[in-house]
Amino acid sequence: MKKLTELHQIIQQVSQAESLESALQAIVAGVRNTLHTDACSVYLSDQAHSHYVLMASEGLNAQGAGKLHLRHSTGLVGWVAERQEAVNVRNAPAHPRYCQLQGTDEEAYHGFLGVPIIHRQQLLGVLVAQQCAQNRFKKSEQAFLSTLATQLAGSIALSLSQNALQGSTQVQSNSPSQYEGGAGAPGIAMGTGVLVFSTLDLDQVPDRTAEDSEAEVAALQAAVDGVAADFELLAERLEPGLSAEDRALFRAYALIARSQELFDATVHRIRQGNWAPGALRESILEHVRLFEAMDDPYLRERAHDIRDIGHRLLARLLPSDASCETDYPPHTILIGENLSPVDLAAVPTERLAGVVSGHGSSLSHLAILARSMGVPAIMGITGDVELGKLDGTRLIVDGYQGRLYLNPGESLQKDCRRVQRQEKKLSQELQSLRDLPAETLDGVRLPLYTNAGLLSDLSHSLSRGSEGIGLYRTEFPFMVRDSFPTEDEQYLLYRQVLEAFHPRPVTLRTLDIGGDKALTYFPVQEANPYLGWRGIRISLDNPDIFLTQIRAMLKANAGLGNLRLLLPMISRVEDLDEAIVLINGACHELQNQQDHIVLPPLGVMIEVPAAVYQAEELARRVEFLCIGTNDLTQYLLAVDRNNERVARWFDALHPAVIRALIQVTDAARLHGKPVCVCGEAAGDPAVALLLLGLGVESLSLSSGDLPRIKWVIRSFSRQQGQELLRLALAQEQATSIRAMLLQALNAAGLGALVHPGNDIPVA
Incomplete structure (x- = not known):
């Protein structure tokens, strides 16, 4: 139980770290203290140069951190990576795969325990513990180190992506500027990321006693009328570019916003004493849970539509918390955790180049509308990249493979433009x-x-x-x-x-x-x-x-x-x-x-x-x-x-x-x-x-x-x-x-x- 508590403490420290370097330092310090070992180190893989970089250490010469390299096929670290499983050696210097990393003063250590750090079948690096005594590490210690490496792999991958976004070149991981999601709408787009966000959080709306139930009902009715009118206006604004059936999607949203069942359920909760935002929260979430529980992926995606309508109703009820106006530059790549068709429609069509949504699938209305508009889209982008960091970043969206490229170089941009020309010819x-x-x-x-x-x-x-x-x-x-x-x-x-x-x-x-x-x-x-x-x-x-x-x-x-x-x-x-x-x-x-x-x-x-x-x-x-x-x-x-x-x-x-x-x-x-x-x-x-x-x-x-x-x-x-x-x-x-x-x-x-x-x- 003590080791489990210490494991959680290390994970918590890593999650609160402000940088990759501080996260790795928290790992090696935590492992050294928990296992009472003489040294602990983290090596990260640099695929671009085919070597491992000593990124953090407690017990080795700290001056080598970030500078000392070990080729992929070299040493016990390389052996751990090749096997992709733990290596526990009694006397490391006597092992045929041993290779001393110059400048680290590691010749004093004999006992060696290394475990791979793997995330989504991708080797990120190796976590190593060492001791002066000529003894193998205990099985419980090996299990602890392996568990820690598994638990922290996702956090390290996320830190690596943030490192890449900030332009750090100290470690070039397997694909620091490329991320995988789901294919939403086909096409290749290049442009600047624009993050869509809202300070409103439906799940966090509190319950409050309604001082005037009739006033709350009136506010709800006004919100419903306003949101429904917004949807109708969007349908009219998009008339030149979309068919009548596509525009009908927004009118369907207006009908859902005006749903008598939704309105009556919310009014019922208001009459029971809750204020309008709290009552609306419960009514919307009731419908959301219904759709989220469905097996059919097409119908399950409708939960997002309901939640988005709820957010927009809430924004009308709480206007002071509404999101600020968004500026859309030419070649906008629209980004958001849960983008909706309304977010897509809000961008001037001549400025919209691509879409990246943190959640959703090819069956969501967002993806359906993007395909109709001919806008490349990636859905359900993995959690290895923090979407907020993409705002203002130069991006390439590959809607065929669900692949996102960050800060592409001139050569990659040239390839993108070539593919776009081929794509246009193929479409014809x-x-x-x-x-x-x-x-x-x-x-x-x-x-x-x-x-x-x-x-x-x-x-x-x-x-x-x-x-x-x-x-x-x-x-x-x-x-x-x-x-x-x-x-x-x-x-x-x-x-x-x-x-x-x-x-x-x-x-x-x-x-x-x-x-x-x-x-x-x-x-x-x-x-x-x-x-x-x-x-x-x-x-x-x-x-x-x-x-x-x-x-x-x-x-x-x-x-x-x-x-x-x-x-x-x-x-x-x-x-x-x-x-x-x-x-x-x-x-x-x-x-x-x-x-x-x-x-x-x-x-x-x-x-x-x-x-x-x-x-x-x-x-x-x-x-x-x-x-x-x-x-x-x-x-x-x-x-x-x-x-x-x-x-x-x-x-x-x-x-x-x-x-x-x-x-x-x-x-x-x-x-x-x-x-x-x-x-x-x-x-x-x-x-x-x-x-x-x-x-x-x-x-x-x-x-x-x-x-x-x-x-x-x-x-x-x-x-x-x-x-x-x-x-x-x-x-x-x-x-x-x-x-x-x-x-x-x-x-x-x-x-x-x-x-x-x-x-x-x-x-």
Whole structure:
């Protein structure tokens, strides 16, 4: 317990350090005192010069700190780095790998214990303890040093990044001027960082007794009216540059701000005695928690939208705490912890070059809007860089790879401008494919559909040449109400979607809510929502909800005939059989009441391993199969792709995933049923080559990815795809498979489709 306390004390001292040097000095002093050893030192890796730098020491000659170098392959420090595990030696000078670092007076030390400092699979340096006695360090001491190195790796990485931002060249770590995030919107941008921040913090708003409840309600109403009006004005200001559907996003924000449910819940809390800001905090956070608990990444991103609207309402209620006016220079790179579409829209379009958001994903409205505006964006930038330090910094944003470059040199800037010219030419070439079919060199048609979840998504799909909607999520209208939408309300929505794409096919997925997507009016609490009451399970347990939706869909399809029904989360044939009985019953009932009601093609989502192994039985019962690569990959590999710590293990080219896809397509082919692949994998050019070889009949992907995938399809034959699939099956690693597919794309002259940003060398 004593060592645990001392461990926490060292970590706390490091976290409070004002510089890299002081942080490292706190480490060596703390270790020396805790282990009662004669010396402790920290060596950091300088990749640029292939050596280690002695950065801090207690016990060695301190004058050498920051000056003494040891080549990477040299000495016991180098051996620790090579092994990437602890080295515990009784008599260091007698060891064959021993190399005395001149000028440190370390010849007096015999016992040597070194542990690697590793952050995100990147070796940052080595932490060393030494003693005069010819003894190995105790196992407990080795465990302590290893634990400390692991705990402090993130702090050291952050200090290194801050060191790079401040221009220090004492240590050049593996990539001090390059940081990784998530790809939000494609493109390459270069400009100056502008930090968007607010002194308002919704979570920190206190509870206070309302002296005049009616005055608080009136203030709330004024705030709602003001914020809603702001959103309406933004939509009007953006009219020249965005479609009506894109501008509708801001009007949707206005509707949320005016939400009667939100207003009534806040007024109720005011009537109970809380002042308006405190009441608003509780109402907003209640909605935020609801969305954050959802498994569906698209819907989970809506939590940020709700929170942002709450901040803007709060700014109206507390005007004295409002953020100051922001100055946007030419070529602004907008930066923020939680940027919203409103932050993006506030920048004059002619000055906005790129976006860097600390949180969010490619499914956030910020990323969707950035793609629509053609603005490169990076989402979920890692915690290794402090965003506040980027304000005023020269930056390059690589939206293809989610890569951020700091203070690029002239050579890197020249490369960036070259890639931008290539990008412009590529965009023109892709646009020319819009009205051409997605047809292979040997004449095989592979229709490209798009995924959608909002009416505003439809215009993007049509403008990119979509041949239909392969997956329309129907959950969102259920999330923005205080009760289940009526049959008529659902009918109007589905009719709009079907009419917009008629005669192209539209696949409506039935309601996919559950323990992880609990509605305010239908709460569900579960210990493990990922494996819980969701999808078809909740629909079958509540047939009234299911039948209401089915009837609305069937009536919306009357006279159009382009509807396809899709059932989510199918894991056993009993559920499918029961759903078919309900759907047939609803159809027959409506046919007795009105004309033009037909039973649409029915499909099932293959998104859990159980469905893969029963694909043949499922295919026998339905008209098509739809493989949801996002969830299927997640379940097969036991990887939460939204968890930054394990996201790199999420790969649709994993051999297990490929074999699962083969099993599904083989089962469908046996019964003559088509297979559609939806999910992000369908928009990956490398994966698309394998899907072509698998013989899938259609792909459903993001509208932004559609032109690139169309070019891939038109540049290869199905026979070539089959040969690449054969080669992939001979590989044992996803990295090898991807390298082979990228080589095939490059050989076909399509290397720029994968990542034009690859042309920018690593800084």
